[in-house]
Amino acid sequence: MILTVTMNPSIDIAYIMDSFVPDQVNRVKEIHKTAGGKGLNVTRILKKTGNKVLATGLTGGKNGEFLKEQLDHAGVLSDFYEIKGDTRNCIAILHEGKQTEILEAGPAVSQEEYAGFIDHFQMLVQRCAAAVFSGTPPRGIEDDCYACLTEIAKKYSVPVILDCSGAPFLKALKSEYKPDAVKPNIHELQDLLNREISKDPECLKEALSEKIFDGIAWIVVSLGADGCFAKHHDTFYTVKIPKISVISPVGSGDATVAGIAAGIVKGMNDEELLKHANTLGMLNAQEKETGTVNLDHYDSLYRQIIVTKV
Numbered sequence: 001m002i003l004t005v006t007m008n009p010s011i012d013i014a015y016i017m018d019s020f021v022p023d024q025v026n027r028v029k030e031i032h033k034t035a036g037g038k039g040l041n042v043t044r045i046l047k048k049t050g051n052k053v054l055a056t057g058l059t060g061g062k063n064g065e066f067l068k069e070q071l072d073h074a075g076v077l078s079d080f081y082e083i084k085g086d087t088r089n090c091i092a093i094l095h096e097g098k099q100t101e102i103l104e105a106g107p108a109v110s111q112e113e114y115a116g117f118i119d120h121f122q123m124l125v126q127r128c129a130a131a132v133f134s135g136t137p138p139r140g141i142e143d144d145c146y147a148c149l150t151e152i153a154k155k156y157s158v159p160v161i162l163d164c165s166g167a168p169f170l171k172a173l174k175s176e177y178k179p180d181a182v183k184p185n186i187h188e189l190q191d192l193l194n195r196e197i198s199k200d201p202e203c204l205k206e207a208l209s210e211k212i213f214d215g216i217a218w219i220v221v222s223l224g225a226d227g228c229f230a231k232h233h234d235t236f237y238t239v240k241i242p243k244i245s246v247i248s249p250v251g252s253g254d255a256t257v258a259g260i261a262a263g264i265v266k267g268m269n270d271e272e273l274l275k276h277a278n279t280l281g282m283l284n285a286q287e288k289e290t291g292t293v294n295l296d297h298y299d300s301l302y303r304q305i306i307v308t309k310v
């Protein structure tokens, strides 16, 4: 079982409209509501690719209930920790080929609720083969949140895959207890190291050799249409992917994270893990809906990926 953690999930509402004009009445043509949040994208991809997965995190109010029902209907196992504040709504207005987003910040979490969640996580993680932490923690939660969760997972020798940015990412890397895998994209890597980094392998090699990454077994820098660059222990890899037609690459990083987690749990070798993770990223990019993959195209994409030691 792989445990996914979504600290600030959402009800993602897509309003499909012919047009959208501010300061005017706009009528919605079609509406879709789904359980959202990066960790839930990872969850769906893991389930679709045949992995046992359990989703946890924080939910509250009627929206929290709706989110759990949605997951139930999709056959996704979940065990969220209940908080007082309402799970947020995130609205995407799709109009004239454009996307206008209105994102709520989500509920503020109290110290008591955070402490309660930590106990809840400890109870769940000890039965799991890996833990995945995705996204920005909600208001009220300290930046060392993922560092704390990693420390707990490591107490039970459970591998941790982390995909976040900013201060929580920095804290987790600096902690004594290291995640086993991290997946920054190039922007998150630049933010972390506070300098420009090109996609050139030599430049990336230098970046991933910085002290901040000491003790992190897998660092996978995703490069969108350019595949990724990775380091596993002392070995560096470039991963070249074929050119594909893309519908929406939103959540492709989450699909890649799902692939890394499954690869670690299944004991894939480096080449297999990198090909699996990139294939899932590409498959997500070929779908309209975030966090979905059509596995009919898996083999043909997988075969076209070239992993090279550098």
Ligand SMILES: Nc1ncnc2c1ncn2[C@@H]1O[C@H](COP(=O)(O)OP(=O)(O)OP(=O)(O)O)[C@@H](O)[C@H]1O
Binding pocket: 184, 185, 222, 223, 224, 225, 226, 227, 228, 241, 244, 246, 249, 250, 251, 252, 253, 254, 255, 256, 277, 278, 279, 280, 281, 282, 285
């Ligand atoms: N335009 C694209 N064409 C082909 N493959 C893509 C494209 N975008 C993403 N991918 C695949 O998905 C992987 C992850 O994508 P990306 O680097 O965009 O992640 P990300 O920025 O973390 O995305 P998000 O945070 O929205 O999930 C890439 O390494 C690649 O394999």
Ligand SMILES: [Mg+2]
Binding pocket: 163, 185, 253, 254
């Ligand atoms: Mg990402």
